[in-house]
Amino acid sequence: MNLPPVISVVGKSGVGKTVFLEKLIAELKGRGINVATVKHDIHGFDIDRPGKDSWRHAQAGSDTVVISSPHKLAVIKRLDEEMTLDHIVESYLQDVDLVVTEGYKSGAKLKIEVSRSERSREMISSPRELIAVVSDQRFEISVPQFELDNAAAVADLIEERFLRASRRSNS
Amino acid sequence: MNLPPVISVVGKSGVGKTVFLEKLIAELKGRGINVATVKHDIHGFDIDRPGKDSWRHAQAGSDTVVISSPHKLAVIKRLDEEMTLDHIVESYLQDVDLVVTEGYKSGAKLKIEVSRSERSREMISSPRELIAVVSDQRFEISVPQFELDNAAAVADLIEERFLRASRRSNS
Numbered sequence: 001m002n003l004p005p006v007i008s009v010v011g012k013s014g015v016g017k018t019v020f021l022e023k024l025i026a027e028l029k030g031r032g033i034n035v036a037t038v039k040h041d042i043h044g045f046d047i048d049r050p051g052k053d054s055w056r057h058a059q060a061g062s063d064t065v066v067i068s069s070p071h072k073l074a075v076i077k078r079l080d081e082e083m084t085l086d087h088i089v090e091s092y093l094q095d096v097d098l099v100v101t102e103g104y105k106s107g108a109k110l111k112i113e114v115s116r117s118e119r120s121r122e123m124i125s126s127p128r129e130l131i132a133v134v135s136d137q138r139f140e141i142s143v144p145q146f147e148l149d150n151a152a153a154v155a156d157l158i159e160e161r162f163l164r165a166s167r168r169s170n171s
Numbered sequence: 172m173n174l175p176p177v178i179s180v181v182g183k184s185g186v187g188k189t190v191f192l193e194k195l196i197a198e199l200k201g202r203g204i205n206v207a208t209v210k211h212d213i214h215g216f217d218i219d220r221p222g223k224d225s226w227r228h229a230q231a232g233s234d235t236v237v238i239s240s241p242h243k244l245a246v247i248k249r250l251d252e253e254m255t256l257d258h259i260v261e262s263y264l265q266d267v268d269l270v271v272t273e274g275y276k277s278g279a280k281l282k283i284e285v286s287r288s289e290r291s292r293e294m295i296s297s298p299r300e301l302i303a304v305v306s307d308q309r310f311e312i313s314v315p316q317f318e319l320d321n322a323a324a325v326a327d328l329i330e331e332r333f334l335r336a337s338r339r340s341n342s
Contacts, residue, residue: 029232036235037228057208061200064207
């Protein structure tokens with residue numbers, strides 16, 4: 001099984017993880033890389049809209065609800081227990097070049113930590129699990145560090161370390 | 172590959188397909204059958220909410236967006252062309268006992284037609300593709316016909332014809 005590399009973007013709440021991730025996704029897509037994102041939502045979520053047919057199917061007890069349209073497919077699965085990130089990647093994400101997660105800070109994947117001095121002077125990750133830090137402050141660790149808006153440099157690093165071997169570079 | 176049986180609930184718009192399907196799903200679930208539903212939405216849909224992190228990932232260009240929580244998983248996939256029903260079942264629905272679709276009236280699966288005299292006196296399916304008709308009127312065809320609210324009888328028929336062989340009945 002040839003699974004895509006998985007990188008977790010982590011950081012304290014409010015440091016701008018989603019803003020950074022938006023820039024990184026756009027940068028990677030611009031290079032022709034197929035990207036999947038996984039958002040870890042420990043509080044649960046309501047993605048379907050009350051009253052829609054698919055919502056009514058789920059309410060009636062359907063274990064998995066699929067909505068299929070010409071340009072988009074949605075699969076909503078009821079679970080007895082949370083699926084592991086590895087299981088999600090194996091089951092649903094084998095067709096992309098790269099998986100980037102938002103969250104999963106206690107997971108075992110390599111990480112990019114987003115940090116902002118205004119929010120905290122400390123990191124939440126251990127240096128050995130980091131491939132990069134994205135921040136407006138410098139930390140005394142031997143891990144590549146980039147400015148908060150420098151998604152291009154992080155994309156370079158990801159391409160170099162994780163994607164060169166498995167796909168032909170566009171550059 | 173041991174794929175679950177697939178049955179399509181079809182009928183003209185406004186005959187009550189979703190209402191019937193809700194009753195049928197609840198009936199099947201009550202018998203311990205794991206059911207998936209597939210809704211065919213030719214017009215496309217917006218399932219994710221503007222402003223949510225996962226929506227922002229998709230807007231930034233993510234090809235597949237996953238939201239994972241302890242009791243629910245959602246996978247939203249951008250497509251270049253519509254996925255066939257067979258491909259959907261193979262990719263995402265191997266773990267259920269039965270797949271019921273709403274729509275796919277021109278597909279090659281066995282069908283249950285929902286019909287109401289107030290809406291139309293004619294059927295949209297050919298008798299040879301039907302396993303049952305659910306209606307307030309009778310048609311001169313040799314296909315089992317049931318009242319609109321008789322989901323229990325339709326569930327009996329489905330269990331008998333499609334599920335007895337593959338799983339141990341609860342009755």
